[in-house]
Amino acid sequence: xxxxxxxxxxxxxxxxxxxxxxxxxxxxxxxxxxxxxxxxxxxxxxxxxxxxxxxxxxxxxxxxxxxxxxxxxxxxxxxxxxxxxxxxxxxxxxxxxxxxxxxxxxxxxxxxxxxxxxxxxxxxxxxxxxxxxxxxxxxxxxxxxxxxxxxxxxxxxxxxxxxxxxxxxxxxxxxxxxxxxxxxxxxxxxxxxxxxxxxxxxxxxxxxxxxxxxxxxxxxxxxxxxxxxxxxxxxxxxxxxxxxxxxxxxxxxxxxxxxxxxxxxxxxxxxxxxxxxxxxxxxxxxxxxxxxxxxxxxxxxxxxxxxxxxxxxxxxxxxxxxxxxxxxxxxxxxxxxxxxxxxxxxxxxxxxxxxxxxxxxxxxxxxxxxxxxxxxxxxxxxxxxxxxxxxxxxxxxxxxxxxxxxxxxxxxxxxxxxxxxxxxxxxxxxxxxxxxxxxxxxxxxxxxxxxxxxxxxxxxxxxxxxxxxxxxxxxxxxxxxxxxxxxxxxxxx
Numbered sequence: 001x002x003x004x005x006x007x008x009x010x011x012x013x014x015x016x017x018x019x020x021x022x023x024x025x026x027x028x029x030x031x032x033x034x035x036x037x038x039x040x041x042x043x044x045x046x047x048x049x050x051x052x053x054x055x056x057x058x059x060x061x062x063x064x065x066x067x068x069x070x071x072x073x074x075x076x077x078x079x080x081x082x083x084x085x086x087x088x089x090x091x092x093x094x095x096x097x098x099x100x101x102x103x104x105x106x107x108x109x110x111x112x113x114x115x116x117x118x119x120x121x122x123x124x125x126x127x128x129x130x131x132x133x134x135x136x137x138x139x140x141x142x143x144x145x146x147x148x149x150x151x152x153x154x155x156x157x158x159x160x161x162x163x164x165x166x167x168x169x170x171x172x173x174x175x176x177x178x179x180x181x182x183x184x185x186x187x188x189x190x191x192x193x194x195x196x197x198x199x200x201x202x203x204x205x206x207x208x209x210x211x212x213x214x215x216x217x218x219x220x221x222x223x224x225x226x227x228x229x230x231x232x233x234x235x236x237x238x239x240x241x242x243x244x245x246x247x248x249x250x251x252x253x254x255x256x257x258x259x260x261x262x263x264x265x266x267x268x269x270x271x272x273x274x275x276x277x278x279x280x281x282x283x284x285x286x287x288x289x290x291x292x293x294x295x296x297x298x299x300x301x302x303x304x305x306x307x308x309x310x311x312x313x314x315x316x317x318x319x320x321x322x323x324x325x326x327x328x329x330x331x332x333x334x335x336x337x338x339x340x341x342x343x344x345x346x347x348x349x350x351x352x353x354x355x356x357x358x359x360x361x362x363x364x365x366x367x368x369x370x371x372x373x374x375x376x377x378x379x380x381x382x383x384x385x386x387x388x389x390x391x392x393x394x395x396x397x398x399x400x401x402x403x404x405x406x407x408x409x410x411x412x413x414x415x416x417x418x419x420x421x422x423x424x425x426x427x428x429x430x431x432x433x434x435x436x437x438x439x440x441x442x443x444x445x446x447x448x449x450x451x452x453x454x455x456x457x458x459x460x461x462x463x464x465x466x467x468x469x470x471x472x473x474x475x476x477x478x479x480x481x482x483x484x485x486x487x488x489x490x491x492x493x
Contacts, residue, residue: 029167030336031329034174037318038394040401044304053301053412062300064489066482067199070293070475074286075202078271082198085276089194092187099183103176110169112161119154119348156346156362163339171329178326182319188489189312195488198274199479205267206292207472208260211465213289215257218461222250225454232451292471295478299415301485307408308401311486317393317400324390331386335379337371407484415477418470425463425470432456432463 063069067079083089125148164170226246232238268286269279308314344364347357372379439456442448482488 029170029329030332031167031171032325034178034322034325037321037397040398041304041308041405044308044401044405050301050304050412051409053416060300061302061306062482062485062487064487066487067195069296070199070478072202072290072293074290075199075293078202078275079195079198082194082274082276083191086194086274087276089187089190092183092190096180096183096187099176099180103173103180106169106172106176110164110173112159114157114159116157117154118156119152121152123150123152124148125150151350152348153350153352154346154348156344156348158345159341159343161341163341165339166333166336168330168333168338171326171333174326175323175330178319178323182316182323185312185316185319187312188486189316191489192312192483192486194274196479196483198271200476201267201270201274203292203472203475203479205264205271205286206290207468208264208267209289210292210468212257212260212264214461214465214468215253215260218253218458219250219257221454221457221461222246222253225451225458226250228451228454292468292475294471295415295475299478299481301408301412301481304405304408307404307485311404311484312489314397314400314404314486317397321390321393321397324386324393328383328386328390331379331383334382337369340368340370342366342368404484404486408481411477411480411484415474415481418474418477422467422470422474425467429460429463429467432460436460 068076127147162169226243229238229243229246233240233243268283271286272279272281275282302310342365344362346362347360348362349357436453436456436459439448439453443450443453
C-alpha cells in the first residue's frame with residue numbers, strides 16, 4: 001500500500017494552538033446521524049390494547065416484581081436469591097462492565113497523550129586512530145588518542161494529540177456508548193429470563209409433587225380394590241378376569257409415577273443450579289408438598305407501545321442499531337486526512353546539575369498531516385461493510401419488535417383460554433366429587449359395594465390430577481405473559 005505523508009515543520013506554539021482550535025471549530029462528524037429506530041410495527045396496539053387481551057387483562061401498568069403477585073413467599077425468596085447468585089447473570093454483568101470500560105477507553109483516546117522520560121547514561125568510547133583518520137604515512141604521527149568517557153543526563157516530557165477533524169473519535173464514543181447501553185439491556189434480558197425460569201421450575205416442581213401425592217392415593221385405592229376382588233374370586237362372586245384387569249390398572253398407575261418422580265428430581269436440580277448451588281442443595285427446603293401458586297384474577301399488561309419501550313431484547317436490538325450506525329462514520333472518517341500534534345519539552349546535559357537549569361531547555365512542537373489516499377478501495381470497502389452491518393442490525397431490530405409482540409399476544413391468548421380450561425376441568429372435578437359422595441352414601445346404605453366406592457375414588461383422583469395440571473398450565477401462562485412483557489429486571493445493576 002502506498003502512503004504519502006505531508007509533514008509540516010515546527011513553528012511557534014501559539015500558531016500550533018491556533019491551528020488546533022481552527023481544526024476543532026471546522027471539524028465535522030462524517031457518516032449518518034442516528035435518528036432513532038425505524039417504525040417496525042405501525043399498526044400494533046391500535047386503540048391502546050393488545051389484540052388477544054381478554055376481559056381479565058388490565059391496561060394498567062404492570063408490577064416489575066410480578067412473582068410477588070402469586071402470593072408464595074418461598075417463590076419470592078428463590079427468585080431473589082437467583083437474581084443475586086446465578087452464574088449466567090454474573091456473565092452478563094461482566095460483559096456490561098467490559099462494555100463500559102470500552103466506552104471509557106474510547107473517551108480517553110480522544111484526549112491528549114502525555115508522557116515523561118528520564119535518562120542517565122555513561123558511555124566509554126574506544127581510542128581513535130589518528131593515522132587512519134589523517135591518511136599520513138609518517139610513523140611519528142601514528143599515535144592513538146586515549147579512551148573517552150561521556151555522561152548524559154536527560155529529563156523530558158512529550159505530548160501527542162490527534163485532532164478529530166472528521167469525527168472519527170466522536171463516532172467511536174457514540175458507538176461504544178450505544179454498545180454499553182445494549183449490554184445493559186442484555187443484562188436486563190437475562191434477569192427477565194432468569195426470573196421466569198425460576199418461577200416455571202418452581203411451578204413444575206409443585207405440580208409434580210401434588211400429582212405424585214394424588215398418584216400414591218390412587219395406588220392405595222387400587223390396591224384395596226385388588227384385595228377385595230381377590231376375596232370375591234375366592235368366594236366365587238367375581239371372575240379372575242376382573243382381578244387381572246385391576247392388577248393391570250394398578251401396574252399402569254405405578255408406572256405413571258416413575259416419570260413424575262424423575263421430573264420432580266430434575267426440577268429440584270434445576271432450581272438449585274439456577275440459584276448457583278449444587279444439585280440437591282434445595283431438597284430439604286423444598287421437600288414439603290405445597291400447592292401450585294395461582295395467578296391473580298386481574299393481570300396488568302399495559303399497552304403494546306409500553307411493551308416495546310420496556311422489553312430488554314428490543315432495547316438491546318435498538319442500541320445495537322445505534323452503535324452500528326455510528327461505526328459507519330468511523331469507517332468514513334478513515335478515508336480522509338488525519339492531523340496529529342506533537343510536542344516535546346526536555347532538560348539535559350553531561351552533568352546532573354544541568355537538569356536544574358530551567359532556562360536552558362529544548363522544546364519542539366510539530367503538527368503532522370497524513371493521508372492514506374491511495375489504498376485501492378480498501379477504505380471505501382470498509383464503509384460499505386459498515387453500512388451493510390447497520391442494515392443487518394435494522395432488520396434484527398424489526399424482527400425483535402415483531403417477535404416481542406407475537407410473544408405477548410400468544411401468552412395472552414394462552415392465559416385467556418387457560419382460564420376456560422380450568423373452569424371446565426373444575427366442573428368435571430366437581431362432578432367426580434358428587435359421584436364419590438353418592439357412591440359412599442349407597443355403600444353406607446347397603447345398596448352399593450365397596451369396589452364401586454374405590455373405583456369412584458380413583459376417578460375422582462384422576463379428575464383432581466387433571467385440575468391440578470390445568471391450574472399449573474394457567475400459572476405458567478401467567479409467567480409467560482410477564483416474560484413477554486419484559487418484566488423482572490432492575491435498573492440497579
